[in-house]
Amino acid sequence: MRVLxxxxxxxxxxxxxxxxxFGAWGLLPTLGLLVLGGVVGSVLLRREGVRAMAAFSEAVRTRRAPHQExxxxxxxxxxxVLIVLPGFVSDVVGLFLLFPPTRRLVSGRMARRAAERERSVVLNLRYGQHPAAGGAVVDGVVVEGDVVDVRPESVERRELP
Structure with a gap:
């Protein structure tokens, strides 16, 4: 829903x-700027894509984990994708992602969020709480994949530290 x-x-x-x-410049200048943004973006995209592939290959060759690559x-x-879509805002955001310094900022934020999420899942699993189960821990007997005996008094909720 959030993506929509x-x-x-x-x-x-x-x-x-x-x-x-269109209102400020007219049809031809607006179309010209859209085409110019696409061409410049495509050139930068190709250059940065080649650099990223070379860095990835170097990381694999030296047996280093290619996380950043x-x-x-x-x-x-x-x-x-953003540059191919017609529009000024998507072109600006796409160009923003093509420049290495700004790309490092975005990838650093992505890495921090992934680490926080991983820590949360590990803590939930360590303390017997599964996010899909709403944090409930249920003791029961499982025979051939079916739960045959669930004791309601065994359901408990634990708070994470």
Whole structure:
């Protein structure tokens, strides 16, 4: 649901920017800027994609985990999609993701969020709470994949430290 909201807001922002550009500059300059953004973005996309592949190959060759290289590849692919979509805002965001310093900021944030999420899941599993079960721990007897004996008094909730 959150993704749909982001897509709808992004679409509204793109349409608003295109209408404003058309009103300010006219049809041909607006189309020219869209094409220019696509061409510049494609050139940068190709250059950064080649760099990312070379860095990934080097990491694999030296037997180092290519975490940063994979994150760069994902962000470059996302930038490519954003640049291909017509619109000024998506082109700016795509170009933002193509430049290595800004890409490092985004990938660093992604890594921190993934580490926080991993820590949360590990703590939940360590203390017998599974996120899908709502944190309930149920003792029972399982025979051939079916739960045949569940004791309601054994259901307990534990708080995480």
């Amino acid at each position: 909201a982001v897509v709808l807001v992004g679409l509204a922002v793109e349409v608003t920017a295109l209408v404003a550009a 994979l994150a760069d590849g994902v962000l470059i692919a996302a930038a490519g």
